[in-house]
Amino acid sequence: MTGLHERHLAVSPEWLALYYRHPLELTHGEGRHVWDADGNRYLDFFGGILTTMTAHALPEVTKAVAEQAGRIIHSSTLYLNRPMVEMAERIATLSGIPDARVFFTTSGTEANDTALLLATAYRRSNQILAMRNSYHGRSFSTVSITGNQAWSPTSLSPLQTLYVHGGVRSRGPYAELSDERFIQACVADLEDLLGHTRRPAALIAEPVQGVGGFTSPPDGLFAAFREVLDRHGVLWISDEVQTGWGRTGDHFWGWQAHAEHGPPDVLTFAKGIGNGMSVGGVVARAEVMNCLDANSISTFGGSPITMAASLANLSYLLEHDLQGNARRVGGLLIERLRGVTAASPAVREVRGRGLMIGIELVKPGTDEADPEAAAAVLEAARAGGLLLGKGGGHDTSVLRIAPPLTLTVAEAEEGAAILADALHAAG
Known part of the structure; x- marks a missing residue:
């Protein structure tokens, strides 16, 4: 040792x-x-x-960090922050969400925690739908909606969580079905679940489950879910902490493999956009993002230095x-x-x-x-x-x-x- x-x-x-x-x-x-x-x-x-x-x-990122550090490292969201505004503008456009608002955090956990706060406040419900085998972070609220027992150390929770089939294609009761029938079975499971519960606030789902072992449903599952969710007034939160920024190759966001009914109501991101700097965030349409009736700030979210790194990193990613x-x-x-x-x-x-x-x-x-x-x-x-x-x-x-x-x-x-x-x- x-x-x-x-x-x-x-x-x-x-x-x-x-x-x-x-x-x-x-x-x-x-x-x-x-x-x-x-x-x-x-x-x-x-x-x-x-x-x-x-x-x-x-080099592009380290140069941006060094130059920003030589000017000012920190100010908080109590002051106007040019790099943060510029990054928010770019992400709002890339997100595909109409009339988007962006809030920056320091991690994916904090981003998902914020998304849960927004959804439950907007729908006035503490009930959340999540996928089996999922992982959404290590805060008190996010471990309570994590569907992977190895990463959820407590059953105590501020939320009531109900778990839906569909995140794992090759295991479970529907594994032997064709893709089409798999989607039909998962949608029927969701419909049945919604018929036996009070109105949930949101479904949160990773398009590709990260900690769960890079499992994913057939393309189109979440589009089919979205049709049901809209009918019941349930928001869709796409957890893009691991799938965002083009990592899946075919799409810039994971949700775009399920895009028949448009973008999610809320999108969360983190990890790769800072290329090692602590960056996370939430994108939501204005009606959802602005639903909170109390003041808030972020001390470290969207700091000038992390935003400078993210802007340089995003530019490099797109240009190359x-x-x-x-x-x-x-x-x-x-x-x-x-x-x-x-x-x-x-x-x-x-x-x-x-x-x-x-x-x-x-x-x-x-x-x-x-x-x-x-x-x-x-x-x-x-x-x-x-x-x-x-x-x-x-x-x-x-x-x-x-x-x-x-x-x-x-x-x-x-x-x-x-x-x-x-x-x-x-x-």
Whole structure:
């Protein structure tokens, strides 16, 4: 155990998770690579939990941060803030939500917490619909709507939460149905649920479940849900903390795979837009955003320095078509991973879209999740110079792959080869 690890354990909560038997201290990064305190170099396929979205030490972002830091770092929302207004204008336009208003926070948890505050105040109901296997943050309100037991440490809640089918395509009672019949069954489940409850405030859903193991429904499910929700006066909150900004390749936002009935009422974002800076936020149509009848501020949300970073990062992403790169390189990577895992009896499924890919591991010859195998592959991949994530609703048995969106074809091939060796070594 390293001295830093011992010091960490002496002052940190026991529930603060660390990867690896011998945890890493990352000291610097460049592009898609990071280095640890011992000088080892790694290809980063997790980006600080999908947060280093563009690249490590991206010159455009570091320059913007340095220049802003030389002027003023902080002012709070009590004063006009030019970078915040400029960023809000861009996000309002990109969101697709008409007459949009934007509120900035410092994290995805805080963004989802704010969305729940808005929805419950607007509908005057503390009842929330959420998806099974979902994850929405670690605040008191967001753990209470999280449908993944491993990440929800308390049953106490300010909200009444009801869970809906549909977030996991290949497990559960509807797994064997065709996509069309799967959607029909999930819609029937939603209709039945709404027939047995008081009026909920909102449905909150991740278009692709992140912590849940990069699972997703067939395209069109949330459009079909939206038709039902509108009829019952229930808002739709799209949690885009992990799916936003083009990561899924085919779309800029995850909700756009379900766009038949237009954008959500509320959209939340965070993680990648700051490329490592603490940025989150909520977009909602003005009627919903303005429903609160009390004053509020944000001390740190939308700070000049985080907004400067986000503006530079968003500009780089759009100017270099990183959504297109996620589609092209991500498509190649997922096919390569399916090829190298095809003969492995421990791999149940390789799934995902763009640069958001999950590999679900099971005990060979069964459908039983195998978290020990996932941990072993994580270790073996590290030894080979590759950093991965893990998650899943079945005891963290899914390897999560989400590199920076500037990933090259050569790096995708390199990562797939290392992962193939890791699966062999761990198996």
